[in-house]
Amino acid sequence: MARGFGTPSTGEKTVRYLLLVLVLLITVGPFLWQLSTSLKGPGEDVYARTPSFLPSDLTFANYAKVADTVPVWTYAANSLVVAAIAVVGNAVGATLAGFALARLRFRGVRLVLGLFLATLVLPGEVTIVSQYVTVRSLGLTDTLTGVALPGAIAMLNVLLMRTAFAAVPPELDAAALVDGANAWQRLVHVGLPNVRGMLSVVVIFTFIGAWDDFLWPLIVLSDPGKYTLTVGLQYLNGTFSANPRVIAAGTMIAFLPIVAVFATLQRFFFRGVEEGAVKG
Amino acid sequence: MTHRRWFTPWLLAGPAVIWLAVFNLWPAVNTVILSFTNAKPLGGGHFTGLANYRRALSDDQLVDALVNSIVYLAVCLPLLTLLPLLLALLVERKLPGITFFRTAFYTPVVASAVVVALIWGWVLDDRGLLNGLLGQFGLTDRPVSFLTDRWLLLFSAIALTTWKGLGYYMVIYLSALGNVGRELHEAAAVDGASALRRFWHVTIPGVRPTMLLISVLISVSALRVFSELYVLSNGTGGPGGRDMSVVMLIQMYSRGFSGHIGYASALSLLLFVITIGPMLLLARLGRKAA
Numbered sequence: 001m002a003r004g005f006g007t008p009s010t011g012e013k014t015v016r017y018l019l020l021v022l023v024l025l026i027t028v029g030p031f032l033w034q035l036s037t038s039l040k041g042p043g044e045d046v047y048a049r050t051p052s053f054l055p056s057d058l059t060f061a062n063y064a065k066v067a068d069t070v071p072v073w074t075y076a077a078n079s080l081v082v083a084a085i086a087v088v089g090n091a092v093g094a095t096l097a098g099f100a101l102a103r104l105r106f107r108g109v110r111l112v113l114g115l116f117l118a119t120l121v122l123p124g125e126v127t128i129v130s131q132y133v134t135v136r137s138l139g140l141t142d143t144l145t146g147v148a149l150p151g152a153i154a155m156l157n158v159l160l161m162r163t164a165f166a167a168v169p170p171e172l173d174a175a176a177l178v179d180g181a182n183a184w185q186r187l188v189h190v191g192l193p194n195v196r197g198m199l200s201v202v203v204i205f206t207f208i209g210a211w212d213d214f215l216w217p218l219i220v221l222s223d224p225g226k227y228t229l230t231v232g233l234q235y236l237n238g239t240f241s242a243n244p245r246v247i248a249a250g251t252m253i254a255f256l257p258i259v260a261v262f263a264t265l266q267r268f269f270f271r272g273v274e275e276g277a278v279k280g
Numbered sequence: 281m282t283h284r285r286w287f288t289p290w291l292l293a294g295p296a297v298i299w300l301a302v303f304n305l306w307p308a309v310n311t312v313i314l315s316f317t318n319a320k321p322l323g324g325g326h327f328t329g330l331a332n333y334r335r336a337l338s339d340d341q342l343v344d345a346l347v348n349s350i351v352y353l354a355v356c357l358p359l360l361t362l363l364p365l366l367l368a369l370l371v372e373r374k375l376p377g378i379t380f381f382r383t384a385f386y387t388p389v390v391a392s393a394v395v396v397a398l399i400w401g402w403v404l405d406d407r408g409l410l411n412g413l414l415g416q417f418g419l420t421d422r423p424v425s426f427l428t429d430r431w432l433l434l435f436s437a438i439a440l441t442t443w444k445g446l447g448y449y450m451v452i453y454l455s456a457l458g459n460v461g462r463e464l465h466e467a468a469a470v471d472g473a474s475a476l477r478r479f480w481h482v483t484i485p486g487v488r489p490t491m492l493l494i495s496v497l498i499s500v501s502a503l504r505v506f507s508e509l510y511v512l513s514n515g516t517g518g519p520g521g522r523d524m525s526v527v528m529l530i531q532m533y534s535r536g537f538s539g540h541i542g543y544a545s546a547l548s549l550l551l552f553v554i555t556i557g558p559m560l561l562l563a564r565l566g567r568k569a570a
Contacts, residue, residue, distance in 0.1 A: 008373065019370055020381050027385050027446065033409060034399045047407040097296030106289035112297060119304045121559040125504050125527045126552045127307035129534045129544045130314055134307060136323070153299040183288045212392035214507045215527070219534055230394040237398055238514050244402050255395045262390045266383045270451075 031255065038062050038248035046244055062249035066236070069246065071225065072253055075232035079211055079254075082148045082228055086210035089152030091203055095195075097153070098161025099187045103173065113162075119155040125215070132219050142226060147217045151210065157202045164198035165191055200268040204261075211258055229254045314545035321539035332546035342547070344522045345529055348434055348509075349554070352525075353502045355438050356445075360498045361491060363442075364449035369483070371450070372457050382454075386447040393444065397511035400440050401427065404512075433518045437508040444508075445501075449494050453487060460486030492565055499558040503551070506531065526551050 008016070033053070040046055041057035066072045100106075101113055131150055132141075140146030168191060176190050192199075214230040221227055224235055236250050262269070290297075315332055319325025336342055371382050388396060403409045404426035411423040426436045460483065468478045484491070506527040509517070517524040517532075524532075526547060533544035 008375075013375065016370065016373065016375060023367065023370070024381060024384055027388055027443070030399050030403055031387065031391070034402065037402065047412075051409065051412060093295045093299065096292040100289045100292035104289040104292070106286065109289070112293065112300075115300060115305065116296075119300065119308075121556060122304070122308055122552070123500065123504050123555055125506070125530065126548045126555070127304070127311055129530060129541055129548050130307040130310035131303065132321075132534055133310065133314065133319070133541060134302065150299075150303040153296050155296075155300060155304060158296050183292070187292075208390050212390075212394075214392065214394050214510075215531060219531060222535075230392050233394055233398060234511055234515070237401075237511070244405075247398060248402065251395045251398045255391055258390050258392070259387060262386070263383065266379075266386075270379070270382065 034248045034251055034255075037245055038252050040245055042245075062243075062245045063253070065243075065246045066250045066253065070232055070236050070250075072229075072232065072236075072250060074225070075227050075229045076253060076257075078144055078226065079229040081144050082213075082217070083207050083210040085145075085148035086151050086206050087203055089148075090154055090157045090206045091199065093153035094157035094161045094202060095192070095199065096187075097158045098163075098195075099165050099191050100183075101158070101162045102165035103168075103186065103191065104183060116155050116158055120159070128216065128219060131216075135220060140220075142221055142223050144226065144228075146220045147228065148210070150216070151206075151213075154206070157206065160198055160202055161195065164195040168194040197268070197271055200265065204265050204269055207261060208258060311545045311548050314542055315549055317542045317545075319541040319545075321535055321541055322537070325542060328542065332540075332543045335543060336546055336550065341521060341524060341529060342526070342550075345524045345526045346554075348523065348525055349503050349505075351434060352438055352441070352505060353499055355435075356442055356502045357495060357498050359442050360445050360449055361495050364446050364494075365453050365483075365487065365491070367446060367450040368453035368457055369479075372454060382451075385450060388444045389447040391444075393507035394511055396444050397440060397508050400436070400443075401512055404436055427512055428519060430519050430522050433513060433523045434509075437505070437512050437523070440508045440512070441502070441505060445498070449498070452494060453490060456487045456490035457483075489565065492561075496558045496561055496565070500555050503555050503558075526554075 036053055036055055037046055039058055039060070039062070040055040041059040041061065044055060044057040045051075101109060101116075135141060135146045135149065138146070138149075140149065172190050172194070173186060176186050181189070212230065213228075214234070217228045217231050218234075221231060224232075227235060233247075233250050233254055237247055314325070316327055316329060317325040318328045318331070367385065371378055371385065401408075405411070406423040406425060406427075410426070411420070414420045414424065424432070426432050464482050464486075465478060468482050473481070504527055505525045509523055509525050510528055510531075513523055517528055530544045530547050530551065533540045533547065
């Protein structure tokens with residue numbers, strides 16, 4: 001088995017690609033199966049013992065049928081609003097705070113940092129009930145603001161941004177200080193250009209997290225007209241479980257946008273991984 | 281030296297500090313307070329002492345939920361510690377097209393748990409793909425009730441969580457493998473060590489800190505499971521409501537006219553207590569690493 005590490009043998013390559021394709025079938029296969037189901041017309045028996053993988057009676061009617069059953073486009077818009085608030089809030093709030101905590105000296109900075117860190121041992125589910133009580137006392141139950149507000153600045157993101165700002169070489173900052181730059185100028189001209197990788201990871205994950213979230217909107221929202229996509233999908237499934245084609249179409253409406261977003265931004269994500277941004 | 285205003289840092293950190301106080305610290309304190317009351321989802325509530333905790337002690341559904349959590353943990357922990365490492369080794373080598381495979385393997389992670397559970401619900405249905413295939417190959421003569429049997433439903437949810445987690449932990453391992461010296465591998469290979477021996481003596485020691493971190497992450501997330509069980513059981517918690525998780529109970533009591541915020545808060549504290557073990561371990565590992 002002695003061989004160079006740069007050039008694997010043809011045999012090894014073949015085995016590797018076979019395994020890769022096998023894992024691909026396991027991880028992506030179910031999504032394709034669901035996509036196929038969503039495109040099958042009423043003339044095709046989806047319950048058949050040997051269902052065909054490709055739709056023989058291809059149709060997009062199921063997507064229209066979802067919209068007839070539940071206001072799915074409103075749900076999608078609601079999810080988008082929640083995700084947009086979360087992305088803007090975290091990009092701005094976590095960046096400003098991360099910079100202050102890493103680069104500015106002020107009384108109480110250690111205490112504040114300690115409190116941010118302490119929240120990490122607190123799973124979101126533990127405080128979700130009293131979170132609901134807080135949102136209720138703000139009069140925000142059954143509103144998208146109520147869904148988006150608590151996560152608009154996530155503590156983990158503040159800490160991630162702090163780590164990124166702390167890694168900026170101090171010489172750069174010192175030069176700016178000598179030139180008489182104020183805190184804002186140091187943030188914009190020295191800090192930001194050097195934390196783009198982390199910022200993009202924060203933005204990608206905030207968007208995905210807000211779009212995919214289920215438990216919190218399920219607790220805050222009770223009016224079916226105001227649901228986000230995930231809650232709306234479960235509602236669709238619970239109420240009209242008869243037609244798997246329609247449910248499949250609904251899941252694709254929630255799934256395809258997030259895949260598109262991730263596929264577009266994945267190079268930033270994997271670059272962030274290599275820089276050590278993702279460590280749980 | 282420029283003159284610096286003392287409040288500049290507070291202006292920048294201000295919004296985050298407000299969020300820290302209002303949406304993190306206060307809810308933590310309030311959870312404790314609420315757990316001693318009979319507060320309802322629609323408002324109100326009086327101090328009721330330890331009533332909620334006494335109720336928890338005799339709650340059969342809670343016992344089921346804790347048993348489910350233990351089973352969840354026991355199955356997920358070994359699978360998700362090992363399989364993603366093998367996957368990471370598979371995609372580590374920069375072969376043509378490897379970026380495509382890495383991204384594709386990550387797809388289940390970016391999909392919502394609701395989407396994933398609905399897809400698997402359809403695959404595991406009595407008349408779904410898996411039962412169709414099992415029947416086709418003559419392995420079963422009638423459909424296996426993956427979604428309506430007390431234990432099969434739990435194991436279906438566990439399978440789903442494992443499947444969804446593969447890509448997530450794979451990426452963390454991938455990031456760690458980058459730091460395992462290639463020279464060590466090459467030296468071992470030159471010495472004639474087999475692939476298995478190299479895996480055991482070079483790879484595993486190299487990623488051990490990451491492995492510990494990952495097993496903590498897996499443990500905590502197994503204890504927090506919600507969406508998979510909720511969606512696969514269509515919100516019912518399975519036959520007799522026996523397939524609930526602690527978080528499902530919390531959600532159930534946080535809503536509606538018959539809800540009980542006080543009891544849900546007591547359950548939340550219980551959840552905190554069972555997740556703090558792995559969390560403390562994580563903190564210790566973090567300190568050691570730093």
